Amino acid sequence: MPDPSAPLDLIISKTGGATKDWKDALHLCAGVGKTSLIVSLLEDEFYENVPARIDHVMIPADVTPERVVTSIHDYCAREQTKEELVMEIKSANVICVVYSVADQSSIEMVTSYWLPMIKQNTPENSVMRPVILVGNKSDQPGSSKQMEKILPIMNEFDEIETCVECSAKTMKNISEIFYYAQKAVIYPTHQLYVSEDRELTRKCKKALVRIFKLCDFDNDGLLNDYELNQFQMFVFGVPLNAVAISVSLLCEVVT
Template identity: 45%
Template sequence: MSSGDVRLVRILLVGDPQCGKTSIILALVGEEFPLSVPPRAEEITIPGDVTPEKVPTHIVDFSSQEQDETTLSEEIVKANVVCVMYDVTFEGAFDRVVSYWLPLIRNSTAGGLPKPVILAGNKCDLPYPVETQAQRVQELLNKFTEIETGLESSAKDMHNVSELFYFAQKAVLHPTAPLYAPTSKQLKPDCAEALKRVFKICDVDNDGILNDQELNDFQIRCFDAPLQPNALTDVKNIVMRNTETGVERDGITVEGFLFLNKLFIQRGRHETTWKVLRKFGYSNSLTLTDQYLQPMFSFQPGSSVELSKTGYQFLTDLFNKHDKDGDQALSPLEQEDMFSVCPDFMWDDQLVSVTVETNNKGWITMNGFLAYWSLQTSVDYTYTAQFLAWVGYPLTW
């Protein structure tokens, strides 16, 4: 799912009277500067088939002439992202953003997730103090972490009109807030844990390093294209220049993998990290989606569900990956390693020991492992599906 759990993007434009937000909306729709501007633009729907992410987008205008503050707060709550616009030529406009608009948005969403904000200085076709403005915007970006980006715009010369709505949609579909903490300049804990799970799954030989083949397989799985040899070299060089332990034995370590994703985000390419996370089942809240964990199968009443040949092969490879000593049994430490990508152990050792084959130490064998999941599938296939999802089966449902 390319857009996580988002089915619709609702963009709300707010700002002081005469800041030009209605003109921006009409300029987007008419592809030219509007000669006649009403107090408020009608709600506009952009069909999903004309957007890059294939997600419908609603654009909502707010007018203090026609609506009150209660309605404004309600619209803020309903919106997925708020574009705060101000007139760069009006000296007090920026102060209003700081003293009124941003606190209002925070107060309207108190107790919930922060509402992403796009800051737009409009009427940049007219003279204004550029350097002072840029400095103040940067200070605001550092202070208010919900601001995804700041840009200048002009409906009159069509400057950044479509870009404004592109960044607004991006802030919803590829939000920065769940991934990165601007103040500490570090990945957020949930993001780091999710990426560690991805790394662990892609580390096929379980040696703590992504070698060239594993990196190439990861690239194909996430981006449908192989890595070029020179690109591999460039990636390793970047990691080596910026980390002490990011590259070992000519492969990328988990530290290097986390650094690369942090670098993507810092360079404004957080959609790259989101594409990776969504390939491995994550929603915008960085939890695995219900669709990923509990796929719906269609079969006739009275039918049974069995593992396919591909499923058996995946489980065989998974067993061998974690059977580090090659004794054809999973020790407690090896089991712990296997379940480290899951929320908890997904079986009861005592039940396993009396249900399927184990060795003389009570450790599950290869035959017992395959038999356990075969039995589990026939009893409750949804549990097997959850296990396969957590350990990284390349889902196609």
């Protein structure tokens, strides 16, 4: 088994009920700059010297794009147990795996240790948590070539939603990391689309047909301009403009 103390970090996020509270737990291994990412997010500034682990941090809803309260928990293997990490994984809704684009071994650990461990500790009969890959230290030389190594990983593991290359030092894409983590939970795609089959899920198709039938007032199997406009008003609260209506296509119901 690969050494868990190798340079790789893990971020785990969790939402809770209608209050839209979030919990982010972060697994710390030396070298990839995960704690620096958190500090840069909080302070909007890079610090050379950061602790191995920071205490839990609460980010208010008014500073996040999706208006959700975000609580960040920093997990450190030197101070906490693996059992605590496993508990966090089992209760998480989205997981961000952080690696260093300047360290090939940390990239290898993504597939050889962390992604299998996450899958192993996902409760049986549960949907796999969405994973965000985070490549830190993109400011270092040669980092631009690392994405070529990440693309095959994204194709192999369907649970990976996206990959974000960032730099705590230059502040590149810091806020985007947490935006994509929140988006993966608030607007999930796995319930709608089966990537390996490249088609919508059965339940998604059923829901779309149901929506179509509700909008097809005259039951002719087509949506005319009036019906499209009524749908637009119901969903978005504003009517379609004349140009949009003129170029809209009639949709035949899929049965």
